[in-house]
Amino acid sequence: MGRAFVYVILGGGVAAGYAAHEFVKRGVSHGELCIISEEPVAPYERPALSKGYLLPEDPARLPAFHCCVGSNEERLTPKWYKENGIELVLGTRVKSADVRRKTLLTATGETITYKILIVATGARALKLEEFGVSGSDAESVCYLRDLADANRLVNVMQSSGGGNAVVIGGGYIGMECAASLVIGKINVTMVFPEAHCMARLFTPKIASFYEEFYRSKGVKFVKGTVLTSFDFDSNEKMTAVNLRDGTKLPADMVIVGIGIRPNTSLFEGQLTLEKGGIKVNGQMQSSNGSVYAVGDVATFPVKIFGETRRLEHVDSARKSARHAVAAIMEPEKTAEFDYLPFFYSRVFTLSWQFYGDSTGDVVHFGDFLGNSFGAYWVNKGHVVGSFLEGGTKEEYQAIAKITRLKPAIEDLSDLETQGLGFALTL
Numbered sequence: 237m238g239r240a241f242v243y244v245i246l247g248g249g250v251a252a253g254y255a256a257h258e259f260v261k262r263g264v265s266h267g268e269l270c271i272i273s274e275e276p277v278a279p280y281e282r283p284a285l286s287k288g289y290l291l292p293e294d295p296a297r298l299p300a301f302h303c304c305v306g307s308n309e310e311r312l313t314p315k316w317y318k319e320n321g322i323e324l325v326l327g328t329r330v331k332s333a334d335v336r337r338k339t340l341l342t343a344t345g346e347t348i349t350y351k352i353l354i355v356a357t358g359a360r361a362l363k364l365e366e367f368g369v370s371g372s373d374a375e376s377v378c379y380l381r382d383l384a385d386a387n388r389l390v391n392v393m394q395s396s397g398g399g400n401a402v403v404i405g406g407g408y409i410g411m412e413c414a415a416s417l418v419i420g421k422i423n424v425t426m427v428f429p430e431a432h433c434m435a436r437l438f439t440p441k442i443a444s445f446y447e448e449f450y451r452s453k454g455v456k457f458v459k460g461t462v463l464t465s466f467d468f469d470s471n472e473k474m475t476a477v478n479l480r481d482g483t484k485l486p487a488d489m490v491i492v493g494i495g496i497r498p499n500t501s502l503f504e505g506q507l508t509l510e511k512g513g514i515k516v517n518g519q520m521q522s523s524n525g526s527v528y529a530v531g532d533v534a535t536f537p538v539k540i541f542g543e544t545r546r547l548e549h550v551d552s553a554r555k556s557a558r559h560a561v562a563a564i565m566e567p568e569k570t571a572e573f574d575y576l577p578f579f580y581s582r583v584f585t586l587s588w589q590f591y592g593d594s595t596g597d598v599v600h601f602g603d604f605l606g607n608s609f610g611a612y613w614v615n616k617g618h619v620v621g622s623f624l625e626g627g628t629k630e631e632y633q634a635i636a637k638i639t640r641l642k643p644a645i646e647d648l649s650d651l652e653t654q655g656l657g658f659a660l661t662l
């Protein structure tokens with residue numbers, strides 16, 4: 237049993253949705269494109285899962301957040317795929333790939349053949365078991381990567397109302413879920429091994445603003461330690477978690493956000509991997525000319541920094557996907573991908589954006605009292621990164637522009653004095 241397509245997108249997440257949109261914009265013919273996804277729904281904007289999806293009132297639900305509403309573009313419902321002659325093979329895991337024969341074998345036993353493959357398999361959440369902790373398959377322990385996880389989390393939150401949640405990990409998932417839990421009137425303690433939250437990006441000064449804000453909402457922090465075990469009562473209901481520093485925290489539920497691993501396993505030994513992802517060139521093309529990789533799974537040249545990176549953010553998934561399709565459909569007209577890394581988050585009434593690279597000296601600006609504040613990163617005498625909380629659209633555009641321009645900085649204290657004004661007047 238088998239089917240053949242010109243183009244196959246393996247994975248049905250954010251990158252797949254944006255790639256499909258780009259294929260249609262560029263005139264793909266009916267019957268040429270197929271998307272195979274383990275998830276049972278058409279591609280959607282994954283960021284909704286840790287934000288609107290978890291709200292107690294008027295929560296976001298599909299079909300409201302199918303791609304590409306996150307970029308204020310048309311919403312690609314299953315009907316859209318049908319109307320455009322795109323085959324959606326949903327609820328179907330690909331269990332092996334043969335890039336030499338250009339075939340994918342699904343868990344249902346079908347062989348799907350392609351001329352061009354776009355790998356958009358994203359990533360999976362790391363499990364506590366990978367850090368030597370057991371018991372995370374318990375009913376009240378939640379991870380958050382896909383819709384099934386989000387539905388489970390919503391159910392666990394509903395049955396834990398007024399109770400205690402422990403959030404393991406101080407990264408994106410931890411911060412965004414902690415905010416949603418508090419809004420849902422659940423008591424939250426965050427536990428993470430670092431000295432402050434969002435250690436991969438925030439400076440101690442930036443982190444302390446957000447931690448204070450979270451404390452004002454009732455969130456407690458236990459830092460510098462990790463979870464070692466769970467306690468359950470005789471009915472297998474969770475009662476507490478134990479930490480390496482000896483603390484026991486009462487817990488009705490736990491959310492774990494301790495990082496991800498890109499889903500590369502189908503291609504190990506077949507494609508060149510680098511920095512944990514599938515290595516691609518500036519056209520998102522892998523070491524095999526018929527295979528492209530986009531989104532969380534791709535390690536691509538970030539031209540502005542002159543090195544390859546693997547990014548785990550939605551803007552990069554959207555733009556790398558569009559770029560791969562442009563390169564496939566119109567190779568002679570498509571220049572090298574020239575991407576400015578962009579990360580953001582929204583929690584409570586707060587909202588920040590970051591552009592570029594968080595390396596070098598940091599210059600903070602603004603009042604750090606809840607109004608607008610931010611930071612520049614200056615490396616080898618040039619601005620390489622910018623962060624802003626509470627900015628306007630124009631201000632965010634200004635910090636993006638300045639980061640791309642990489643202006644030379646002679647005097648850091650002068651930059652500090654000028655603050656946001658430096659970006660606005662450049």
Ligand code: FDA
Nearest residue numbers: 247248249250251274282283330358531532548549550553
């Ligand atoms: P994505 O994970 O979206 O899709 C991968 C797809 O491939 C999935 O559908 C999966 O089932 C499928 N798949 C994998 N292996 C398969 C196989 N063998 N066979 C078939 N299908 C397979 N970023 C940001 O910038 N701002 C934000 O606010 C957020 N918020 C956010 C919230 C939550 C809860 C998560 C989990 C992530 C975010 N992110 C984010 C990150 C962002 O969502 C992420 O970078 C993109 O979804 C990456 O898009 P991809 O398409 O690469 O992977």
Ligand code: NAD
Nearest residue numbers: 367405406407408409410428429462493494495548580581
């Ligand atoms: P992360 O990398 O942001 O954070 C991982 C956190 O895990 C670290 O900050 C650390 O505190 C903690 N940690 C590491 N090892 C640990 C251990 N043994 N025990 C306890 N804690 C440990 O990853 P995440 O928060 O799990 O997010 C998963 C993915 O989802 C990432 O790719 C992220 O980019 C994406 N995401 C992004 C956004 C956004 O961009 N706004 C929002 C949600 C999710």
